Amino acid sequence: MSQTYSHVVIxxxxxxxxxxxxxxxxxAESVLVLEQFELGHxxxxxxxxxxxxxxxxxxxxxxxxxxxMFEAWDQVEERTGVQLVLRTGGLDLVEEDSPQLEELxxxxxxxxxxxxxxxxxxxxxxxxxxxxxxxxxNVIGMFQEDGGILDIRKANAAHLALAAQAGVxxxxxxxxxxxxxxxxxxxxxxxxxxxxxxxxxxxxxxWLTELMPGIGLDWKITLSQEQxxxxxxxxxxxxxxDRFPMWIWHGDPLFYGFPVYGExxxxxxxxxxxxxxxxxxRSFEPDxxxxxxLRSFLAARIPGGVGPERYSRTCxxxxxxxxxxxxDHVPGQPHVVVGMGAGHGAKFGSLxxxxxxxxxxxxxxxxxxxxxxxxxPALTDPTFEPVFRMVG
Numbered sequence: 001m002s003q004t005y006s007h008v009v010i011x012x013x014x015x016x017x018x019x020x021x022x023x024x025x026x027x028a029e030s031v032l033v034l035e036q037f038e039l040g041h042x043x044x045x046x047x048x049x050x051x052x053x054x055x056x057x058x059x060x061x062x063x064x065x066x067x068x069m070f071e072a073w074d075q076v077e078e079r080t081g082v083q084l085v086l087r088t089g090g091l092d093l094v095e096e097d098s099p100q101l102e103e104l105x106x107x108x109x110x111x112x113x114x115x116x117x118x119x120x121x122x123x124x125x126x127x128x129x130x131x132x133x134x135x136x137x138n139v140i141g142m143f144q145e146d147g148g149i150l151d152i153r154k155a156n157a158a159h160l161a162l163a164a165q166a167g168v169x170x171x172x173x174x175x176x177x178x179x180x181x182x183x184x185x186x187x188x189x190x191x192x193x194x195x196x197x198x199x200x201x202x203x204x205x206x207w208l209t210e211l212m213p214g215i216g217l218d219w220k221i222t223l224s225q226e227q228x229x230x231x232x233x234x235x236x237x238x239x240x241x242d243r244f245p246m247w248i249w250h251g252d253p254l255f256y257g258f259p260v261y262g263e264x265x266x267x268x269x270x271x272x273x274x275x276x277x278x279x280x281x282r283s284f285e286p287d288x289x290x291x292x293x294l295r296s297f298l299a300a301r302i303p304g305g306v307g308p309e310r311y312s313r314t315c316x317x318x319x320x321x322x323x324x325x326x327x328d329h330v331p332g333q334p335h336v337v338v339g340m341g342a343g344h345g346a347k348f349g350s351l352x353x354x355x356x357x358x359x360x361x362x363x364x365x366x367x368x369x370x371x372x373x374x375x376x377p378a379l380t381d382p383t384f385e386p387v388f389r390m391v392g
Contacts, residue, residue, distance in 0.1 A: 003139045005032040005169075007360060008188055008197040010211070012039055012348045013046030014152060015339040016203035017159035018353020019360075019389065021076070024166035025200075026357050031168040034188070036175035036207070039160065044205050044285075045315035046346060047153050048228070048264025052246055053148040053347040054090045056107040056114045058266045058392035061324075063110035065351060068367060072350035073150070080158045083151075088241045088259055090147020093126070093133075094250040096140045104142060104252050111143050111144065119143040130245070132238055132304050147246050149261055152346045159350065176204075179214040179336065186335050199360045206279060206318040215330050216351050218347065219379045222386065223275045224317045224343070227290045228269035230310040231298060238304055239266050254389070255297050267307040270292050272343075272388050277316065286312035317343025321352030321386040322378035327369050334363075338374060344390070 007028045009020045012035035020033045036042050053073075055066040073085050094104045111118055121141040126133055164170060180187040181198060188195040204211055206223050233239055244259040257268030273290065277283075291312050302313050319342050320326060326340040341348070341355045351367070358365040378384050 002187070002194045002196045004196040005030045005239055006198045007201065008186070008195060009033045009201045009203060010188070011035065011203035011205060011207075012156070012160065012170070012172070013044050013203060013205055014156060014349035015341055015352050015356065016201070017156045017163070018350045019201045019203060019339065019356040020163040020168050020353070021159040021350070022354040022357035024042070024163050024168050026361055028357070028361060031163070032036070032197070033168060033170045033174055034164070034174045035170070035172045036296055037172065039172045040157065040258065042313065045317065045343070046156055048313060049151060050258050050267060051150045051152045051346040052090070052147070052248070052256060053085060053150040054144065054246075055111060055114065056090060056092065056118070056142070056144050056147065057110050058103065058390040059104050060110045060113040060125050063114045063203060064368050065348060068099070069348050069351045070146070071355055073155070076155070076158050082154055082158050084155045084158060085150055086241060086261070087146055087148040089143055089145050089245040091126075091130070091245045091247040092142045092250060093135070093139055093247065095138050097138055098251065100250040100252065101129060105390050108142060110392075115155070116144065117144070132244055132302055134303055137317065143245070149246060149258060150347050151243070151262070152349070155349060159353065176211065179211055179361045181215060181333050181335055199335050199337065201339065201360055203356070205340070206316045208318065208338070208340065210279075210370050215333055215336050217330060220321060220382070222319045222321070223277050223279070223282065224273060224319065224388070225275045225282050226269065226273055226317055226343075227286055227312055227314050228267055229286070229294045229312040230263050230265040230267050231292050231295065231305060232265045232307040232310045233260070233305045234307055235304045236260055236264060249301070249324055251298075255294075263310055265307070265310040266298075268298060270294065272317070274388070282314070282316055283312055286314055303334065319343050319388055320378050321384045322376070323324055323388050323390060324378065325352065325372040326374055326379070327352065327359065327365070328374035329359065329371040338381045
């Protein structure tokens with residue numbers, strides 16, 4: 001016999017757990033969360049200790065959401081008593097004669113648009129404040145005090161705890177095989193049963209392609225295998241969060257990193273390896289060449305952070321051709337809402353969950369999400385040229 005719920009959330013990653021919590025918070029009658037793996041699994045991109053959180057972004061489209069993003073996490077922290085956001089400050093660096101200077105200028109324009117202050121720094125000021133950096137005189141920086149770390153693992157668990165407290169049913173190890181829209185709702189087929197729902201929120205990340213045929217979608221979603229590495233610096237105190245900020249190096253490639261957090265090690269990665277994969281071809285084994293690339297950057301720019309590799313991990317970015325979020329009803333399917341973070345959604349996870357809940361419950365959101373419609377050219381025009389670096 002089919003079980004019936006008012007709302008079903010597919011996927012218990014950053015967006016799915018956020019949607020589950022906010023559905024319960026905003027008054028959904030009965031909510032079920034289906035996760036194909038164990039809760040807290042490392043198969044996707046919603047675990048590990050840390051994600052960058054910041055106001056600075058390549059476009060006002062995103063910065064316009066950041067005040068609400070921080071407020072959403074504040075509410076979850078207050079409700080649970082668990083600290084999720086650690087403000088270390090955020091440092092963006094660029095060589096002033098490089099093409100990436102305009103990228104940093106776009107960050108500044110976005111901050112100005114939302115009324116957030118920052119500090120402009122020259123190389124001497126950067127070296128004086130953070131002598132850990134080894135940089136030439138042509139490097140300039142921008143420091144924004146609210147930037148920091150989101151503990152994404154704790155954040156997902158906090159969302160699920162609040163959802164469970166509110167009566168949400170959470171079922172791990174339950175794989176959805178097909179979504180079947182009906183005249184007045186949705187049938188959700190799993191390996192062993194059929195579940196009836198009034199509405200469904202699909203937060204399946206890189207597994208969305210498996211479910212698209214059932215809801216009439218043919219979007220081109222590109223998957224890229226990414227990697228982060230932790231290095232066991234012998235200079236732990238120098239890289240503690242009160243002495244070293246979260247940082248982004250706007251070069252080619254773009255590197256980013258964290259102070260010591262979650263492990264007795266520093267963490268860094270690069271954005272967009274362009275190692276394109278499918279769910280069948282992706283690997284969970286780190287690439288030694290990628291690890292060496294990260295180690296070489298560390299040795300050249302932050303030599304005190306160099307130490308033995310503690311471990312490296314891979315994840316997958318799931319990206320529309322414009323690398324913007326998807327937050328919308330499926331065209332022609334009023335009972336199906338899709339949320340996709342496009343490889344950079346974790347920091348917004350709670351707010352995006354709230355937006356998805358609003359779309360599902362009320363048909364619209366209070367927040368400016370026009371850019372994330374499901375009928376935009378990047379999803380509907382097969383000739384749209386992919387742009388995966390978030391330049392602005």
